[in-house]
Amino acid sequence: MARRFLDGKVLQSLAEPVAAIVFALLAGGIGIALFSAYVPGHSAFDVGLPIQAYQSLIGGFASANGITSTLVYATPLALAGLGVAIGFRAGLFNIGGRGQFLIGAVGAMAVVTWIGRDAGPWITIPLALLVGAALGGFAGFIPGLLKATSGAHEVVTTIMLNYVFLFVMAWSVLGPLTLPGAPQPITVDVSMRNGALPILLGPNGLIDFGRGGHVGLLIALAAVPIMWFLLFRTTIGFEIRAAGANPDAARYGGMKTRRLIVLTMTLAGFMCGLAGATTLLGVVHEMTPGYDTTIGFDAITVALLGRSNPIGVGLAALLLGAMRAGSQAMQIQAGVPAELVDALQAIILLFLVVNVLRRIMASRRRRPGSAAPAQAAAMPATGGAA
Amino acid sequence: MTHDASATQPPALEMRGITKRYPGVVANDHIDLDVRRGEIHALLGENGAGKTTLMNVLYGLARPDEGRILLDGEPVQIAGPADAIARGISMVHQHFMLIPVLSVAENVILGSETMAGPVFVDRAEASRRIGELARRFGFDLDPDARVSSLSVGLQQRVEILKALYRETRILVLDEPTAVLTPQETEEIFALLRRLADDGRSIIFISHKLYEVLEVADRITVIRRGKVIGERKPSETTEGELAELMVGREVELTVDRGTSHPGQRMLRVEDLRVADDRRHEAVPGVSFDIRAGEILGVAGVAGNGQDELVEAIVGLRKPLGGRVTLEGLDVTGFSPRRMNEAGVGYVPADRHRFGLILAFPVYDNLVLTSYYRPPFARGFIREDDAILDSARAQVERFDIRTPGVEVPTATLSGGNQQKVIVAREFDRPLKLLVLDQPTRGLDVGSIEFIHRQVIAKRDAGTAVLLVSAELDEVLEISDRIVVMYRGRMVAELDGRTADKSDVGLYMATGQREAVPAGDEARS
Numbered sequence: 045m046a047r048r049f050l051d052g053k054v055l056q057s058l059a060e061p062v063a064a065i066v067f068a069l070l071a072g073g074i075g076i077a078l079f080s081a082y083v084p085g086h087s088a089f090d091v092g093l094p095i096q097a098y099q100s101l102i103g104g105f106a107s108a109n110g111i112t113s114t115l116v117y118a119t120p121l122a123l124a125g126l127g128v129a130i131g132f133r134a135g136l137f138n139i140g141g142r143g144q145f146l147i148g149a150v151g152a153m154a155v156v157t158w159i160g161r162d163a164g165p166w167i168t169i170p171l172a173l174l175v176g177a178a179l180g181g182f183a184g185f186i187p188g189l190l191k192a193t194s195g196a197h198e199v200v201t202t203i204m205l206n207y208v209f210l211f212v213m214a215w216s217v218l219g220p221l222t223l224p225g226a227p228q229p230i231t232v233d234v235s236m237r238n239g240a241l242p243i244l245l246g247p248n249g250l251i252d253f254g255r256g257g258h259v260g261l262l263i264a265l266a267a268v269p270i271m272w273f274l275l276f277r278t279t280i281g282f283e284i285r286a287a288g289a290n291p292d293a294a295r296y297g298g299m300k301t302r303r304l305i306v307l308t309m310t311l312a313g314f315m316c317g318l319a320g321a322t323t324l325l326g327v328v329h330e331m332t333p334g335y336d337t338t339i340g341f342d343a344i345t346v347a348l349l350g351r352s353n354p355i356g357v358g359l360a361a362l363l364l365g366a367m368r369a370g371s372q373a374m375q376i377q378a379g380v381p382a383e384l385v386d387a388l389q390a391i392i393l394l395f396l397v398v399n400v401l402r403r404i405m406a407s408r409r410r411r412p413g414s415a416a417p418a419q420a421a422a423m424p425a426t427g428g429a430a
Numbered sequence: 431m432t433h434d435a436s437a438t439q440p441p442a443l444e445m446r447g448i449t450k451r452y453p454g455v456v457a458n459d460h461i462d463l464d465v466r467r468g469e470i471h472a473l474l475g476e477n478g479a480g481k482t483t484l485m486n487v488l489y490g491l492a493r494p495d496e497g498r499i500l501l502d503g504e505p506v507q508i509a510g511p512a513d514a515i516a517r518g519i520s521m522v523h524q525h526f527m528l529i530p531v532l533s534v535a536e537n538v539i540l541g542s543e544t545m546a547g548p549v550f551v552d553r554a555e556a557s558r559r560i561g562e563l564a565r566r567f568g569f570d571l572d573p574d575a576r577v578s579s580l581s582v583g584l585q586q587r588v589e590i591l592k593a594l595y596r597e598t599r600i601l602v603l604d605e606p607t608a609v610l611t612p613q614e615t616e617e618i619f620a621l622l623r624r625l626a627d628d629g630r631s632i633i634f635i636s637h638k639l640y641e642v643l644e645v646a647d648r649i650t651v652i653r654r655g656k657v658i659g660e661r662k663p664s665e666t667t668e669g670e671l672a673e674l675m676v677g678r679e680v681e682l683t684v685d686r687g688t689s690h691p692g693q694r695m696l697r698v699e700d701l702r703v704a705d706d707r708r709h710e711a712v713p714g715v716s717f718d719i720r721a722g723e724i725l726g727v728a729g730v731a732g733n734g735q736d737e738l739v740e741a742i743v744g745l746r747k748p749l750g751g752r753v754t755l756e757g758l759d760v761t762g763f764s765p766r767r768m769n770e771a772g773v774g775y776v777p778a779d780r781h782r783f784g785l786i787l788a789f790p791v792y793d794n795l796v797l798t799s800y801y802r803p804p805f806a807r808g809f810i811r812e813d814d815a816i817l818d819s820a821r822a823q824v825e826r827f828d829i830r831t832p833g834v835e836v837p838t839a840t841l842s843g844g845n846q847q848k849v850i851v852a853r854e855f856d857r858p859l860k861l862l863v864l865d866q867p868t869r870g871l872d873v874g875s876i877e878f879i880h881r882q883v884i885a886k887r888d889a890g891t892a893v894l895l896v897s898a899e900l901d902e903v904l905e906i907s908d909r910i911v912v913m914y915r916g917r918m919v920a921e922l923d924g925r926t927a928d929k930s931d932v933g934l935y936m937a938t939g940q941r942e943a944v945p946a947g948d949e950a951r952s
Contacts, residue, residue, distance in 0.1 A: 278809045279801050282793070290786040296745060296777065297797040298766025 060399050061349050061360070068391040069098070075387070076380055083379040097378040101385075104373025105366040112245045112254030116327060118365030119264040120145070120319035124339045125346030125357040126271045127184075127315030132352040133275060134308040135288035140187065140202030141316045142340035143209030144180040148317025149324040150213050150221070152176035152239070153231050153331060157221050160237030168238045173263075173321045180317010181310045183209060188309025192302040198309065206340065214333040221331075233330045241326040258326035263318070268358035275354060284308055316343065345393045364389060440503030442467045442631040443488075443519075443600050448497035450483055457483040458494070459655040465600065465631045470622055472634045472646035476675055476844070476872030480655040481635050485602050489521050490514040501600075520593030521602040524609075526585055530578035535560040537577055538592050563594055567624060582730065583614035590621070601625065602633045607641055608869070611730055612900060612933035619645045637675075637872060639668040651675055676874045684880040686924075687888065689908045692721035693756075695892035696742075696861050701751035703734070703741040703916075711737040712916040714751065719861070719892040724883070726907025726924060727896040730936050731866075734916030735896045736778055739865045742894070743775040744768040745783070756860055769798050774854035776847075778865035778896075784850045787839035791831055792820035794838050795853050827852040828878070844875030855882055859891045866897055880906055900932060914939035 073094035080090035105114045124141050131138040138144075155172035163171075187201035221231045234240050243249035245257025275281040286294040287304045294301055319339060324331065346364060350356030367389070371382035441464040450458040457480045465471045475481045486492040488499065490508040498505050501517060508514050514521075528537050535557045543551045560573040569587050577588060586606065593601050603622075607615045622632055622645060636642050642649055643663045651658045651674040658674045672680040696719040705711035711734040719725045729735055740746035742753055744765040753761045755771055763771065777783035785794050796805050796816055804815040820834040829848045831841055838846060847867070854862070864883065868876040884906060887893050896913075897903050903910055907924040912935040920935045934941050 277811055277813070279806050279811055280809060282800055282811065286786055286789070286793075286797075289788045290782070292782045293784065293786045293797065296765050296775075296783045297800070298764065298769065 057351055060396065061351065061356070064349065064392045064395040064399065065363070067395050068388045071391050072384060072388045073098070076384070085379065093378065093380070097374050097380040097384070100377035101367065101370035101374040103377075104370030108254040110254075110366075110369050110373070112257040113369035114362060114365040115245070115261045116256055116258065116365075117368040118361040119261045119326070120323045120339055121342055121346050121364055122264040122358050122361035123267055123319035123322065124316045124343035125350065125361050126267055126354055127312040127319070128343045129347040129350060129352040129354065129357050130271065130275065130284065130315070131308055131312040132347055133288050134284045134304060135291070136188075136191070136305065136308055136312070137199045138184065138187075138202055138309065138312040138316075139199055139340060139344070140183060140205050140313065141319075141343045142337055143202070143206035144183040144313045144316035145320035145323070145337050145339045146213045146335065147183050147209040148176035148180040148320030149331060149335070150176075150209075150216050151179035151317065152321035152324050153221055153234070154216070156234045156237050156239030156325070157232050160232075160234065160239045163238070165238040165242075169241065169325065172234075172239055172325060173318065176321025176324070177314045177318035180320065181314035183317065184309040184311070184313020185306065188306040188313075191309070192305040210336070213331070213335065217331050217333045217335070229333050231331045234325055235329050239325055240329060241322065256327070258322075260322035260326040263322060264358075264361070267315070267318075268354050271357075272354035280307075319343075342389070345389055345396075348396045349392060439467060440500075441465055442469075442502060443633075444498075444500040444503075445484070445488065446498045446500070448484060448487055448494045448499075450480075450487060450492060450494050456655050458487065458497075460497070461652070461655070461657050463650055463657070465633060467631055468626050468629050469647045470626050470632045470634055470645055472636060472642040472649045473652065474636060474639070474642055474649055474671060474675060475652035476637065476874070479652045479675075479872075481652055482604070483655075484652070485521065485604065485633070485635065488514070488519060488600075488602065515596055518597060518599035519602070520596060520598040520600070522586070522589045522593060522604065522606065524605045526589055528577050528585060528588060531576065533557075533574050533576055534571055534580075534588050534591070535573040537588055538573075538595050540592075542596065560591065560595070564591060567594065567621065567628075569621070581614075582609045582732070583611070583617070586610070586618070587621075590625075594625075598630065600631045600633065602635070604635045605637070605870075606634070607636070607638065609731060609898070611937045612929065613937055615641070639671050639873075642671070643668065653677060672873050676872065678874075680873050680877055683905055684877060684884060686724075686884055686906050686908075689723055689887060691723040691908070692890060694718050695721040695756055696894070697752075697754040698742065699752040699754070701738065701741060701753065702749040703737040703746060704749055705734075705737050710749065710916070712741070715916070715918055716751075717911065717918060719894055721860075721890045721892050722887055724887050724893040724895055724906055724908045724924070726903035726910045727894065727913055727918075728900055728903045728910055728932055728936055729896075729898065729913035731898045733913045735913050736865060737916075738913070739775075739778070739863055739894070739896055743773060743863055766798070772858065772860035774857075774859045774862045774891075776850050776854055776862075776864045776867050778869070780847060780850060785838050785846060787846075788837055790835045791824070791829070791838050791841070791849060792816050792834040794849050795820045795823055795834075797853060799853075823852040823856060826856070827882075844871045844878075847871060847875060847879065851879060851882055855886060858889070859886060861892045861894065862886055863894045864896065866899070867895070868897075868899065868902060876902075900929065900936070904929060904932070912936055 076094040076097055077089055077091050080086045080093040081088035083093060086093050104110050124145060128138050128141060152172040152175065155175050156168055160168045183205060187198045187205060190196040190201050191198050217231055218229050223230050223232050241258040241260050243257060244259055244262065245251050245253045246255045249257065275285065283294065283299045283304055286297065286299060287301045291301050316339070342364065346357055346360045349360035367385045371385040374380050375382040443465040445461060445463040448458050448461045449456070461484055463484070473481045483492060487494045488508070490510040490513050499508060500506065506517065508517065529540070535553065538560050539556045557573045564571045564573065569591065571584065571587055571591065577585060580588070606618060610618060626632055634642070634646060646663055649661050649663065649671065651671060653675060699716050700714045701712060702710060702714050703712040715738060717725070727735060737746060741748040744763050744767065747762060752759060755773070758771065760768060760771060781787060786797070799805055800811065805812055817834060824831060824834055827848050829852065830845050838849060841849070867879055883893060883895070895903065895907060904927060910922045910924050910927050910932065911918045912920045912932060914935065919939045922932065931941055
């Protein structure tokens with residue numbers, strides 16, 4: 045199966061994501077040029093501005109700080125992206141990344157708040173991560189179970205649950221996890237309670253390179269090959285992919301498709317919860333009632349860009365992380381707002397979704413009667429077995 | 431018959447040098463076809479030969495890379511199906527495109543409605559016009575009947591009526607007899623003859639040799655995208671046509687040999703099964719099959735056969751009754767347990783239940799065994815074992831594929847079925863259940879599968895063969911039963927069964943009353 049990497053298949057499946065990125069950059073460039081008059085020091089339709097902007101964007105993540113920032117941004121993107129991707133493989137749309145991320149943070153915070161002071165970092169941190177991920181798993185389990193038993197569509201249930209967990213988080217910050225005596229509602233700072241993830245790359249870290257590179261990035265780095273192995277080398281992975289590609293044939297092959305739905309949604313939630321826990325313990329360290337995240341949407345982009353393949357997801361997470369990391373520099377040096385990166389991300393997503401539709405239509409037009417296009421349409425996010 | 435007279439006018443349709451390429455394959459390679467007015471012209475070829483592509487080009491669903499189309503001698507460019515219809519070309523597909531809840535008349539006028547003013551549809555006028563049209567051609571159709579209440583044969587007539595309503599000059603029928611009983615087939619042939627005599631041209635796509643010989647005026651054989659030959663039925667035989675289609679000599683009837691049935695292997699007692707809409711599709715059926723025996727179940731599709739089969743193999747929970755395999759009660763066993771108990775299953779809907787088309791061939795070959803050694807050690811798949819086994823099976827079962835890693839969707843229908851056959855047959859089986867095993871397959875694949883089934887029977891497997899293809903059932907079954915509305919209404923000996931008797935059972939659930947004194951019916 046490693047042979048597949050060497051033939052045209054991989055190149056073919058790279059074409060779409062690369063095209064999406066190129067297209068987005070072009071569209072973004074046109075946008076920048078169109079509105080260049082609004083950037084101080086530039087005239088209207090200044091074609092030099094996009095070039096300058098992209099240069100500083102790249103420069104932004106090419107430095108030592110830029111690289112560690114990239115890795116730090118990429119960590120939750122990769123973890124949550126893997127969660128969403130494995131859902132796609134099973135034909136499931138996990139839109140609950142936001143809620144699962146937040147409840148994962150709550151779980152981690154709870155552990156640190158209650159046992160951190162006495163238990164020391166070696167117990168607190170792994171336990172906090174585990175509990176956070178487990179709560180995320182539970183957040184995924186609910187819509188999974190609902191779908192398996194009643195057919196309730198997971199898109200609806202996961203989105204609804206996002207709000208539930210958003211308010212559970214707010215309530216926990218205002219209630220059980222609140223820091224006594226603070227002027228505004230806020231939780232403890234995990235670094236005060238042996239809960240902060242150690243720094244690997246940074247001025248006080250193991251390696252003096254860049255800044256803020258916490259241990260969580262190793263977790264993300266490990267998760268990618270583990271997920272790949274799970275999906276492509278184990279019987280469970282085979283069953284998940286089969287259930288997504290053709291649930292009827294999977295049933296005939298003896299696979300328990302309802303159990304797989306529950307398992308996959310739980311795993312997806314677990315990964316998003318882990319993303320939340322690592323971000324809390326690695327970067328933000330404390331929560332306010334207004335704590336929120338765009339990870340739900342970002343993870344979908346990453347999963348689609350990576351074609352639901354764990355390796356692709358890892359690379360896509362790095363790409364989006366790099367763009368985030370460079371956006372500050374772009375704003376400072378070129379004057380182009382950092383939000384452009386969000387716009388680029390959205391254009392990539394749009395392009396990918398449209399491209400997918402185009403492929404489905406092309407194959408349907410070719411063979412009007414055959415079932416193959418119908419099955420391919422059922423897994424738009426993977427575009428094939430790879 | 432005025433067929434020769436029409437040869438002096440320009441042909442109703444000429445396709446010259448039509449070439450259509452898709453990535454990796456030339457679907458149509460400089461194909462020439464001409465169809466005269468008032469002619470029934472058959473297009474014969476295996477699956478994947480290019481007949482459907484050619485008709486898609488004619489119907490505007492595909493643009494040819496090279497070649498021209500001429501209608502009545504005038505070159506035309508067909509922009510799409512609407513354009514084709516406007517030019518008088520209509521297609522009746524194998525899978526009907528009718529709206530079940532609407533009436534016959536409503537279905538026929540859909541898309542070109544008779545209007546009473548700018549907004550309202552004039553249903554009365556439509557009903558009148560359709561009734562008239564139907565009478566003119568001798569159809570027996572009530573224009574106000576709901577389509578869902580009609581038999582499949584009558585539904586097909588509605589499709590044809592749609593074409594006639596649009597003043598079709600060229601009518602294309604794609605495998606029209608696939609869903610018909612023998613009697614309905616005769617009726618449809620008579621109808622087509624009437625339409626042709628009325629000046630229309632008919633293109634009849636089929637792979638059924640004897641039908642093509644019976645109804646067509648001329649036959650064009652296509653193989654691998656090229657026209658191999660054109661024949662008049664009077665000048666050729668089934669054997670020659672088969673050879674042209676496949677490229678080699680084909681045995682049209684596989685010698686079924688003698689069966690030596692052993693002990694009772696499968697016993698079904700009063701099995702009741704519901705369909706997807708919770709109706710009782712099988713109200714209670716009982717039968718036995720012995721080891722080394724083929725029981726053929728004839729019947730028009732939709733009489734409970736699929737539900738019966740799914741209940742036996744574990745894909746559907748029965749409402750009641752018992753299934754015993756060599757003494758072991760297997761009622762309600764899951765598909766995996768049935769598989770492990772020695773049951774093989776070739777499903778009717780092979781794309782839905784039999785294969786995961788997006789997955790590589792090797793994955794489909796282990797679809798039912800991927801979880802146990804040697805293909806898995808615990809949770810971890812043994813890729814080498816899977817690939818080796820797949821290559822060996824591709825060799826043994828002559829599956830035409832560029833490799834075992836390609837997505838199964840790229841294989842032709844016949845080879846996809848061979849993948850299923852390889853998976854199910856390649857081990858000792860107590861019971862083999864086949865549902866429409868050769869539907870849509872070419873002559874060569876049919877021959878192959880029939881051989882394999884008989885080999886399994888000779889090795890001692892009990893075989894349950896369900897097929898709407900009456901000839902298949904008659905050809906290889908040792909015993910035949912007919913399913914009608916979920917019941918088994920007749921049991922006959924496979925060797926001596928009479929085709930029209932079985933056809934009558936299939937259509938009506940009973941034989942015609944035998945006049946008193948007439949006992950010598952064979």
